[in-house]
Amino acid sequence: MANIAGIDLGTTFSELAILNTIGKPEIVPNADGERMTPSVIFFDEDNPELIRVGVEAMNSRYLNAQRAVRWIKRNIGDTKYHKTIDGRDWTPVELSSLILKKLKQDCSAQCGEIQDAVISVPAHFDEVRRKATMDAGALAGLNVIGIVNEPVAAALYYATTRDVSGKVLVYDLGGGTFDVTIMNVKGRQMDIICSQGDHELGGIDFDREILKMLEKSYKEKFKSELINSEEERAKYEDEAEDIKKTLSRRPVAKKMLYGPAGSMKVEITREMFEKSAAPLMARIDMLLEAALDEAKLKTSEINKVLLAGGSTRIALVQNRLEKMFGFPFEATVNVDECVALGAALHAGLTMLREKPQAVSAGISSGLKDINLTDVCNHSYGTICAPIDKETGKRIVENRIILKKNTPLPCEATGTFYTVSKGQAALEITITQGEDSDPKYVNKIATHKFKLPPDRPAKCPIKVTYRYDINQRMHCKFEDVQSGTALEVDFCLDQNGQVSQQKANRMKLLKVE
């Protein structure tokens, strides 16, 4: 039987884990023997068909930063972003697929074919980004059987390996994203209560604050810029990261800066770092508070805090957490690996549900009794035209039908009414988002629904949204009087099918 894998496709590092014969997840090292693969891509200058992913790509940045790509996860789902290399435009999906291909390739060489996989994504990722991640997996030759939220994956791993119970908060601060998930854990039963996430808050943002301090110090002394090329920037980004890691162990970090105007020694203290990172910490605090509000819980009602993501090693982060919750957090697992390990468990559970015949007895036995109930990650609604009570005028508004954090599977209904006499059709828009202003929500589908002719205004239209545990959404718009209905189904791989031609082209590329 082919291996079942879980992949943490991270902003800065990626990992792959598979379920062993007894259903326990294990990280599979890459071809270099490393358990974590840097999510960095470098397009070889001499051989355009050769693409490096990982440590080599990381180091190659110093030679030609223009041919390197980092942090591509921050652009996944952005249709306007592309990286041009040798006249070819690479999309975020294609670039992400190179990282996944590297992981698949390296791990398949060691453990045998890897086919079915679950890829983890930040909890706040919308449908567009989730689909894009699945597309990247498909392009890399994987059969992506599901997407799991990163904090959920981490919690799954913690709950199956440690004594965890009660109201649990998973604090996942990675390289590029920050997610919080609150759940109820009772033995092997896990019920998600809510999730919140920030797409631009991670270790690299802390690094940037340090880099700003280095640049400022240099400019103050020499009245000249420290960084004059992308290669120098690459170098000092790594220096800044190094300083951040040092400050987690020591109160002060010292570095030599070699700029065009001269060299200088710079000292960054923990206090200086904390001061410059204060807005980032404020953002983290507000997200935490938002999650607690959504869960209708106070900090005192949280029984356990689980950490995930390498950036949770930052002393400032740890101190703030202890202060906020009043007790030490759980960090007995490797915070860099728990997401991939949990994703592998999630992959096993998904296979057991959908293709039990493909799951070995050992794995089935290892996963038995694990039960996870997830929630709707976003609110879903429709555009309507009610009358504004204050002005008496008709306005256009987004009305939520299926609320965020509703446990899956779920269904919700709303009744709306036609506006005018003789109304011949309705323009149906399915939205995703929390706002009542249509400008601020994503319109994920628009359809025209023909209505029976010659009717008065205010005919009822029943709208039902259903979301199942496999993240498939079913929307039904029913004209109550005539019984006619418009039904729209969404699936994560709908519209995400990659063309065969593209997949073939990607197969031919050599990734090392």
Add this chain to the structure above:
Amino acid sequence: MSEVEISIVFIAMAAAIVLFPSLVKNFKLPLMPPKRPQNNIILFQKPNPNTLNCRVQLKKDEQDDCEFEFFDVEICGAIHAPDDMCHTTIQISVLDITDGSQKSQPVYDNSKKPQMQNSDVFCRNADLGKLPNKDTTLPDWMSVAKLQCDWMLPPHRGKRNLQFTISILSGQDGQELCNAKYTLTYVNPKFGYIDLQENIQRTKTLAVAIAFAVSAADNKLYNCEIELIKNWARNNIDVSQASNKAKDQIEKALKKIAQFFQSGYKVDTDEICREIVEIAPVTERYEILELCLQVAQAKGVATKEEISMLKNLANRLEVDDNRFRTMMEKILPVTIHQVKDMEVILGVRADMGKEETCQHLNKEYRKWHARVTNSDPQVQAQADQMLQFIAEARSTYMESAKQ
């Protein structure tokens, strides 16, 4: 008001007078109901038993804990029908004769009841039943209709002489058998239909003045701002019936107003807002504020002075704080604010305590956080900026609270 201020107001009025010659006689600050001549009203004259008499009294009643005024219409006297047992109907119509019978004006129907004809003029019909004899006499006053005052829309606010005409019609052929009139003085508390029309145009004139005031707030009027205001004026002030000459005059007036503000003169925006609140419904006040926001946005940067004036205008126009901020978020994103004012952008007031401030910032954070994954890159950029600003505001606030 000082002499300088008075002359400034007159200059502004002069420009407006050019715009709206028809409004000259009504051009006063504040808006005063005009004095009208009084007719001789004889109340409760002894009825003539040989003819149909009517009287109307203003009364009060209560329904569902709501008090309302109504006209109680009564008749007495003689009704001459063509036959015994003649079926009859009663018709009540109302005219405004405040300016004299020769210059009577219609009273419109303000209720939602169906009309006798396709007309908005107030008129009510009711079935009187069959008269027992050809010559029927009603010896005592008999109430035949209770008409709520707010069903009627006279032409103007204030003291109005309303003439009620009660006609008894034959049920067979609709012929009038007899009629009686009664005139009542009624103080209309609401704007009349002519007042409403005038108010609409007046509001637009004042809107132009306010918009120019916003443009001039930073002591510099940009061409893009002036053009925006002029275009708004052209699109909103009804010139469809005006001649080409009048349209030219309007253009000249707009140019004059612009020059007035470019010369450094100011207007009393508080006084203008006070009048707008008096005469304009909330929808129009929102439209005025929207125009002012667009003026501030026109050159791509919203200056500190413009923001300050907008804040004051929103307050004076009695626009809810949250509504104002919602409008500002859309039209004046934080990216173009010259100075990032926490109160204006985030709604954090100086009188808010620590917990209230934190809760408020959290609420703003949740709002913008939900927008950060929007597919529109401009919305995304705005949301990102706002989140950064909120985080800075919170960390600054927490730091100062510690001290």
